[in-house]
Amino acid sequence: MRLRPLATSIILGLASTSAMAQWQALPEQAPAPADNPTTADKVELGKMLFFDPRISSTGTISCASCHNVMEGGDDHRPTSMGVHGLQGGRNAPTVWNAAFLSTQFWDGRAASLEDQAKGPIANPIEMGMPSLDDAVGRIAAMPAYAPLFKRAFGSQTIDADAIAKAIAAYERTLITPGSAYDRFAAGDASALNEQQKRGLDTFAATGCTACHSGANFSGPPLPVGTGFFMRFPTFRDSPYVAKYQLDADKGRETVTGKPQDANFWRVPSLRNLVYTAPYFHNGSVKSLPEAVRVMASTQLNKQLGDNEVADIVAFLETLGGPFPAQSMPRLPPTPGDMLE
Amino acid sequence: MRLRPLATSIILGLASTSAMAQWQALPEQAPAPADNPTTADKVELGKMLFFDPRISSTGTISCASCHNVMEGGDDHRPTSMGVHGLQGGRNAPTVWNAAFLSTQFWDGRAASLEDQAKGPIANPIEMGMPSLDDAVGRIAAMPAYAPLFKRAFGSQTIDADAIAKAIAAYERTLITPGSAYDRFAAGDASALNEQQKRGLDTFAATGCTACHSGANFSGPPLPVGTGFFMRFPTFRDSPYVAKYQLDADKGRETVTGKPQDANFWRVPSLRNLVYTAPYFHNGSVKSLPEAVRVMASTQLNKQLGDNEVADIVAFLETLGGPFPAQSMPRLPPTPGDMLE
Numbered sequence: 001m002r003l004r005p006l007a008t009s010i011i012l013g014l015a016s017t018s019a020m021a022q023w024q025a026l027p028e029q030a031p032a033p034a035d036n037p038t039t040a041d042k043v044e045l046g047k048m049l050f051f052d053p054r055i056s057s058t059g060t061i062s063c064a065s066c067h068n069v070m071e072g073g074d075d076h077r078p079t080s081m082g083v084h085g086l087q088g089g090r091n092a093p094t095v096w097n098a099a100f101l102s103t104q105f106w107d108g109r110a111a112s113l114e115d116q117a118k119g120p121i122a123n124p125i126e127m128g129m130p131s132l133d134d135a136v137g138r139i140a141a142m143p144a145y146a147p148l149f150k151r152a153f154g155s156q157t158i159d160a161d162a163i164a165k166a167i168a169a170y171e172r173t174l175i176t177p178g179s180a181y182d183r184f185a186a187g188d189a190s191a192l193n194e195q196q197k198r199g200l201d202t203f204a205a206t207g208c209t210a211c212h213s214g215a216n217f218s219g220p221p222l223p224v225g226t227g228f229f230m231r232f233p234t235f236r237d238s239p240y241v242a243k244y245q246l247d248a249d250k251g252r253e254t255v256t257g258k259p260q261d262a263n264f265w266r267v268p269s270l271r272n273l274v275y276t277a278p279y280f281h282n283g284s285v286k287s288l289p290e291a292v293r294v295m296a297s298t299q300l301n302k303q304l305g306d307n308e309v310a311d312i313v314a315f316l317e318t319l320g321g322p323f324p325a326q327s328m329p330r331l332p333p334t335p336g337d338m339l340e
Numbered sequence: 341m342r343l344r345p346l347a348t349s350i351i352l353g354l355a356s357t358s359a360m361a362q363w364q365a366l367p368e369q370a371p372a373p374a375d376n377p378t379t380a381d382k383v384e385l386g387k388m389l390f391f392d393p394r395i396s397s398t399g400t401i402s403c404a405s406c407h408n409v410m411e412g413g414d415d416h417r418p419t420s421m422g423v424h425g426l427q428g429g430r431n432a433p434t435v436w437n438a439a440f441l442s443t444q445f446w447d448g449r450a451a452s453l454e455d456q457a458k459g460p461i462a463n464p465i466e467m468g469m470p471s472l473d474d475a476v477g478r479i480a481a482m483p484a485y486a487p488l489f490k491r492a493f494g495s496q497t498i499d500a501d502a503i504a505k506a507i508a509a510y511e512r513t514l515i516t517p518g519s520a521y522d523r524f525a526a527g528d529a530s531a532l533n534e535q536q537k538r539g540l541d542t543f544a545a546t547g548c549t550a551c552h553s554g555a556n557f558s559g560p561p562l563p564v565g566t567g568f569f570m571r572f573p574t575f576r577d578s579p580y581v582a583k584y585q586l587d588a589d590k591g592r593e594t595v596t597g598k599p600q601d602a603n604f605w606r607v608p609s610l611r612n613l614v615y616t617a618p619y620f621h622n623g624s625v626k627s628l629p630e631a632v633r634v635m636a637s638t639q640l641n642k643q644l645g646d647n648e649v650a651d652i653v654a655f656l657e658t659l660g661g662p663f664p665a666q667s668m669p670r671l672p673p674t675p676g677d678m679l680e
Contacts (some may be wrong), residue, residue, distance in 0.1 A: 051410055061415045069668070070391055076399045076674035084425035085398070110667030222350070225403065277676030327411070328666045334416035336617030336626030 023200075024215035025185040026177040026271070030099035033224065036114060037167045038172050042152040045145075046170030048164055048329040054142070055135040056127035058083045059339040063120070063167065067095040069174060069326070072275025078283030082120075083128035089249065091283035094276050096323075097173040097269050101214040102267055104229030106281045108266045109255045111225030113168035139163060144332035164306045173324070176271060180318040185215075192318055199315025202308050207300045217319065218268035229264040232281075233298035240294045244284040251281065272318045288313050353390060363540075364555035365525040366517040367610070370439035373564065376454060376505045382492040385485075386510030390668040392670050393648045394482070395475040396467035398423045398623070399679040403507065407435040408513060409666070412615025417624030422460075423468035429589065431623035434616050436663075437609050439512040440556040443567030446621045447607045449595045451565030453508035456515055458500055472500045479503060484672035505675070520658040525555075532658055539655025542648050547640045557610035557659065569604040572621075574640035580634045584624040590620065628653050 014055055024078075032038045042243040042336070049055070055060040061083055073094035075081070080092045098104065104116035119125035121135045129135045139145050139158050153162050183191035184200075191241040192200065203209065211230050214220050219228030233246045241247055252264035265281055277292040278284065289309050296302040373380045374566035389395070390409075390572055393402040407414040415421070420432045423578035430446055438444065450496035460466035465546045469475045479485050479498050486496040493502050523531035524540075532540065543549065551570050553559050559568030573586045581587055605621055618624065619631040629649050636642045644652070 053408070054416065058421055065400065067669070068393070071671040072673060075680050076394065081398055081400050085423065086425075275673040277674060278679075279676070288416050288676075323670060326668045328668055330663060331408070331411040333412060333615040334617060335630075336619070339417050 023181075023185040025173065025182040026097070026100070026179075028096075028177050030172040030175050032112075032172055033112065034170060036162050038169045039152065041148075042166050042169040043173050044170075044329070045148045045169070046048040046166035046168070047326075048145075048148070048331055049139070049167050050170050051329050052139075052331055052337060053100040054138050054334060055121055055129065055163075056083055057129050059334070061127050062238060063095075063117075066126070067121075069095060069323075072272055073098075073174065074276050076277075078278050082123070082125070083220065084127040086125035086128075087140075088125055090281050091278065094272060095171055095174050096275075097175050097216055097271050099175055100221075100269070101218055101266065102224055103266055104266055105219050107252050107255045108227040108229060108314045113171050114161075114164045117164040117167040117171075123136045128149075136160055136163065138338060140336055141338060142332040155263045176321050176323060177324050179271070179320060181315075184318070192315075195311055195314045196318050197315075199311035199313070203315050206296060206302060206304065206308070206312070208295070208312075211267045211299070212270050219267045228267050230299075232264050232265050233263065234299055235301045238294075238297040238301070240297050244294065245282065246280065246281070246284070246294075246298060249281060270316055272321065273316050288316065292316075361526040363521075365522040366437070366440070366515065366518050366519075366555045370437075370512040370515050372509070372512055373452065373454075375539055376471040376508060378509045379492065381488075382506050382509040383513050384510075384669070385488045385492045386506035386508070387666075388485075388488070388671055389507050390510050391481070392479075394478050394674060394678060395461055395469065395503075396423055397469050399674070401467050403435075403457075406460075407434045408467070409435060409663075412436065412612055413438075413514065416617075418618050420466070422463070422466040426465035426468075428465055430621050431618065433608060434612060435514050436615075437515050437556055437611050438517055440561075440609070441558055441606065442562040442564055443606055446605055447592050447595045448567040448569060453511050454501075454504045457504040457511075476503065478501055478678060481675055481678060482672040512523055516661050516663060518662050519611070519660060521655075524658070529559050532655075535651055535654045536658050537655075539647050539651035539653070542651050543655050544652075546636060546642060546644065546648070546652070548635070548652075551607045551639070552610050559607045568607050569601075570607050570639075571603050572605050573603065575638050577640045578634075578637040578641070580637050583619070584634065585622065586620065586624070586634075586638060589621060610656055612661065613656050614660045628656065632656075 005284040030038075050063040053059050053065070056062065065072050065117070066080045066082075068075060073096035077092070079090055080088045082088065087224060093106060099113060104110040104113060110116040110119055118132055122129050123275050127135070136159055145158060148154045149158050149162055152166055176261060180191045180196070222228055229252055232251075233241045236247065247263050250262045252261040253259065255261070273279075273288055273291075277288065278286045279288070280294070285291045285294055292309050292312050296304045370378075390403040393405070396402065400410035401626065405575045406420045407413050408415060414432040417432070419430055420428045422428065433446060439453060444453060445459070450456035450459055460471055462469050462472050467475070472594045474613050476499055485498060489502055490499050510577055520531045520536070534660040551559060562568055569592055572591075573581045576587065587603050592601040593599065595601070613619075613628055613631075618626045619628070620634075625631045625634055630647050632652050633644060637645045
């Protein structure tokens with residue numbers, strides 16, 4: 001789904017300070033596809049696979065390397081670093097609440113969490129395996145895994161689909177309902193202080209909700225695979241465009257090949273922003289206040305005052321956590337001839 | 341302490357199948373130095389620091405990267421891989437039960453866990469920070485850490501000593517008493533099966549206990565900083581020496597500069613060997629049976645039969661785990677300008 005920001009705000013009717021009833025709390029459970037219901041056994045297996053570095057060529061990179069769930073679900077870097085120190089061109093999106101997005105990756109090239117999980121494994125600058133089958137072979141070479149696949153899927157068969165399903169099931173538990181904002185949205189007016197409430201109003205009045213709508217602040221809920229894309233930067237004469245090279249990467253166009261998709265990007269969630277600096281697809285903006293100024297200028301052609309920025313940031317901070325407590329998985333031993 | 345293997349076996353009197361009373365179970369607590377008692381607050385802080393990749397130049401390498409406590413406490417690789425994919429020359433020793441060793445690193449260049457913790461941070465091929473002070477600066481730049489140092493040490497001062505003490509305190513909880521062997525040593529004769537008991541006898545009768553004595557199978561308990569070193573390979577005409585290039589790295593000599601220390605190494609623990617393939621200081625031997633054959637040949641000038649090797653391996657497997665359940669730490673957010 002590709003919409004112009006101003007059109008969206010009218011269609012969705014969210015950009016209004018009076019529409020307080022429309023502030024939505026994050027659901028306590030993430031939706032799961034019919035062919036991959038979330039079960040405890042699958043989640044436990046998925047957590048093991050998520051933390052298992054043996055599915056990278058060097059044995060040093062796991063999903064958790066770039067999506068550190070002990071922190072913001074990203075890797076703290078402007079752009080990610082895979083095997084052999086190779087660097088990608090984009091900022092790692094957080095895995096927290098990715099379960100609520102209708103498409104995965106910045107450019108939406110994967111429809112689902114299941115599809116996404118298969119992407120980095122054979123990417124030469126991420127996990128660097130020669131093929132997805134080689135990663136399957138690595139997992140299958142550790143005998144302790146087979147009974148866990150049996151328990152999770154009813155079959156000991158280890159293949160890329162089962163691996164991806166287990167990882168996706170785990171990721172659907174990586175959600176953060178219960179933030180101060182969520183408590184406010186659920187009716188507890190005392191959950192936000194005065195500045196945070198002012199920030200919420202300013203956020204809506206400025207027009208941010210045109211794109212960052214819904215409980216996840218990533219646009220309306222859409223069927224998996226749809227994607228909610230916006231052009232960024234929209235106002236190309238904003239001085240921030242050159243300053244942060246915001247239009248260098250063509251985004252969605254690199255997937256579809258269509259010129260009209262140039263610089264379109266999946267609208268990211270605004271949850272846990274405090275934990276995911278630096279910002280944007282190229283990780284070029286280091287602070288949250290500056291990110292707010294950049295968005296107002298490039299997307300809404302507005303220059304916010306310092307107080308407005310501070311209030312919006314105070315509001316955005318209410319979208320952080322709480323992060324569920326997690327136990328560490330225990331991983332099977334590595335066969336001695338697995339990693340050369 | 342440098343001893344010849346044969347002399348040691350006489351002095352320590354452990355290499356005897358009849359001395360069953362001398363099989364010792366691992367203590368439930370690791371010893372701690374007087375100036376760094378193990379406390380819950382310190383352990384929790386130390387766990388955070390152990391898993392924090394922000395103390396590496398790239399923000400990608402934490403202590404846990406090469407000492408994966410979700411598995412064998414090592415990195416599954418022949419030799420380790422630090423920042424930018426740079427590789428060291430030695431196999432990462434496991435952190436499990438390192439608290440029972442009287443010296444740290446393969447060559448014993450650190451006296452204590454506290455000293456060891458400071459080593460990799462500024463090593464250009466490990467964590468790659470310009471200096472230890474730069475790592476201290478990274479931790480100090482995350483405001484959430486200061487109150488945790490206050491709680492652990494009574495002072496908000498963040499310095500290299502406090503960081504090292506906290507990490508060491510956490511590492512002293514990374515111990516595995518309660519293995520099948522430990523239960524056997526504590527008097528439960530049924531904890532080992534017949535093959536495992538045969539293996540234990542063969543292990544002692546072959547002379548392995550000359551070096552691999554004590555509850556941790558890493559030599560006698562010695563004051564911190566002493567070190568229990570042995571020459572490896574001892575019998576240089578063993579065909580395994582050339583096959584696995586066992587004498588290429590001069591070991592302890594690289595620390596002391598003394599020719600008589602050439603090829604001396606700290607005697608490693610035999611606990612959790614199943615989880616720490618590949619083996620030896622250069623990670624050259626891929627399987628545990630082969631490692632047993634290599635040791636018998638190079639250290640004791642003995643060629644073991646296949647049944648003897650199988651029995652010893654069966655015994656060594658009883659030295660695995662159990663690994664304590666651990667919760668994941670929650671790390672403070674990264675300031676946006678920390679990682680370029």
